[in-house]
Amino acid sequence: MSDPTPQPETKEPQYQCCLDLERRQGRTQLGLMVNYMWHHDPRHLAFLTSRYKFAAKMLSGCAHVLEVGCADAFGTRIVQQEVGKLTATDFDPVFVADVQQRMEEGRWKFDVFLHDMIAGPCPGTFDGAYAMDVVEHIPAAVEDRFVGNIAASLQPHGVLVLGCPSANSQVYASAASKAGHVNCKDGPAMKALLLRHFHNVFVFSMNDEVVHTGYFPMSQYVIGLACGPRTA
Numbered sequence: 001m002s003d004p005t006p007q008p009e010t011k012e013p014q015y016q017c018c019l020d021l022e023r024r025q026g027r028t029q030l031g032l033m034v035n036y037m038w039h040h041d042p043r044h045l046a047f048l049t050s051r052y053k054f055a056a057k058m059l060s061g062c063a064h065v066l067e068v069g070c071a072d073a074f075g076t077r078i079v080q081q082e083v084g085k086l087t088a089t090d091f092d093p094v095f096v097a098d099v100q101q102r103m104e105e106g107r108w109k110f111d112v113f114l115h116d117m118i119a120g121p122c123p124g125t126f127d128g129a130y131a132m133d134v135v136e137h138i139p140a141a142v143e144d145r146f147v148g149n150i151a152a153s154l155q156p157h158g159v160l161v162l163g164c165p166s167a168n169s170q171v172y173a174s175a176a177s178k179a180g181h182v183n184c185k186d187g188p189a190m191k192a193l194l195l196r197h198f199h200n201v202f203v204f205s206m207n208d209e210v211v212h213t214g215y216f217p218m219s220q221y222v223i224g225l226a227c228g229p230r231t232a
Contacts (some may be wrong), residue, residue: 025104031072032098048132050209051221052078055130055161058225059083062128062159068117068150069134073099077108079130089115089122118142121152129154130161135193136181143183143193151197151229162194163206163223166216187216190224198226 007023010016030038037044052075059065060082067076070088072095080086088110090096099112115122118138129150138146150160165173167184185193187203194201204211205219216222 033072034074056082059128066126066129068131088112091116132163136164152231160226166219169220194226199228
């Protein structure tokens, strides 16, 4: 027997799709990390999504892309919109379990599994990879192993997008941020690291949501675009 209670409708019909989607599949939960951001620094979500959009546009058209250090994978869908297939990894089982628990069937489903990139290359065949806000957590003593294993996970024509907070910005970072950021890079250091593992490297500056080619010492964030793994 159908429910006789009238269902609410939006005053403007073009927004009725919002209620229709909620009735079909409920509301999507925020991930562990983004939930924390939403409560403590909502502005940071704009920075995060801008970084993922840049990675998505750089990797647009790739057949299979690897995300290294996905955390709660909040930004992953932004890259999914531009690529054929996406596989995400993280070394922390807490975050991998969170992503798996919230995984939705259909258009946005992707593979996610536990992997430590310092331990070795990722199994699979990838023509693109990205790691946003990861390398700054990797001790300098093993950064070449980390980047080298990503390069070894790529096909000969593969591309890597690597982003991290700039070393110059750390004087303004919070205590909590500094506790985990053991290896931030300035522009030249990012380029030098990537050139050891890729034939061609281009480095960009970023301030808030804006990616540009400006003065590295004034950047809050640096992004390296590396092409052609030297392992090939």
